[in-house]
Amino acid sequence: MEHSPPPFFKTGPSPLARLLMFSSLSVAVLVADARFNALAPLRQAAAAVLYPLQRIALAPAAIARRAADFFVTHSSLREENARLLQEKLASAPALQRLQALEAENRQLRELLALRERLGTAATAAEVLYAARDPFSRKVVIDKGAQDGIQAGQVVADGLGVVGQVTRVYPWVSEVTLITDKGQAVPVQNLRSGLRGVVFGTGREGELELRYMPVSADVQNGDRLVTSGIDGTYPPGLPVAEVSSVQRDAAMVFARIGARPLAGVSSHLHVLVLSWSRDAPPRPPEPAEQPRPRRGKKS
């Protein structure tokens, strides 16, 4: 100790040493997050600290929107009211038929001793902002764990499926859009009844129906709705419309492009659906098989 320099020359470790220290810490955090999903508490804590700042950042846009709402003209309100009344009248017969059909369906299911499908409950939420990350397609909505949102819930708007809740914070949650590269939705072709899986491409407004044989009965303009066989997405929600079909005999699968029906990246208000199907538990996986290593996502 007696040979240490005077305290005003002490500057701690050299910049290079600190660089190595903090870089290796970053890499450790990266690996823990990307490979093992092990840092949820750290993320939660950082999100809680960040929340007030996020509200501050979002305040100007919210105030501007509210001001615009306030100065809506009388005539536009009347027009909208008239239009909504017309739409309501137009959809009334279909709604009445739906009620009758639902009642009939319930009776038939009772007759067949089938379990009644659980209805879906929905929580309305507002899209706060699109996440800045240019590598993924995510939005952040203003409902979180405090409002009963859980990871895995399906998010839809008035037109169809928007995405899925992937991370939940106390007051906000992240929704991965169906156009994200890692997102898959099991669907069914409304016209032919064919089942398949729609994948996001990472590009806006583009989806891909993969693993359909070249001879599959898919045409342009076919509507794809959720099939519900995964137990995550409720069945019958509109997802996409087939926009291009390329059949090449040299390939095993047809290249089928689709366009999302919901306003995936434009809508401000969305519904978070909670749907639970009381499916029988998964059969236990055979223990002796070695678990396949997680490879790269295709």
Next chain:
Amino acid sequence: MALRAARPHEILLPVKPAFIAFTLGAALVANLLPWAGLWSLVRPDFLALTLLYWCIHQPHRVGFAPAWLLGLAMDVGDASLLGQHALAYTLLAYSGITLSRRVQMFDLKQQILHIAPLLLLTQVVTLAVRLAAGADFPGLAYFAASLTGAALWPAAVILFELPRRPRLDPEHPAL
């Protein structure tokens, strides 16, 4: 008070730590602003710019720990991989601290030529991390952010030096 950078011989007042914290917080909020459309492409990383300024001008006050923590905050705010901004900002802080003396020798326009490669470096690091994690290359427009960021450098320097200018006595104008 003229809106210009401090001349090399001009002695500035010492920085208050509260001012540094305020600018970093404001930059973080600016980064969290909801941008849309074309703006989301060219939007500069305000936090990287502010961090770089303080690492160059106050290398003994702002260093690795604030850079790393603010990087983590950006990772959560951006819904990206935890640690990618932390790594990028750590490298940025290192380059800012080691180049501190050299950058200050040049005038503002020449400083831009130092800043642009450093901001590009942070973006390249982020890109490399995401490509390694399995993402697709988002297109060359991705790099536009560091060019707009570098273009904002003179404005940032002038803005951050404003509160540090000595108040001139009106009866004894500057020599």
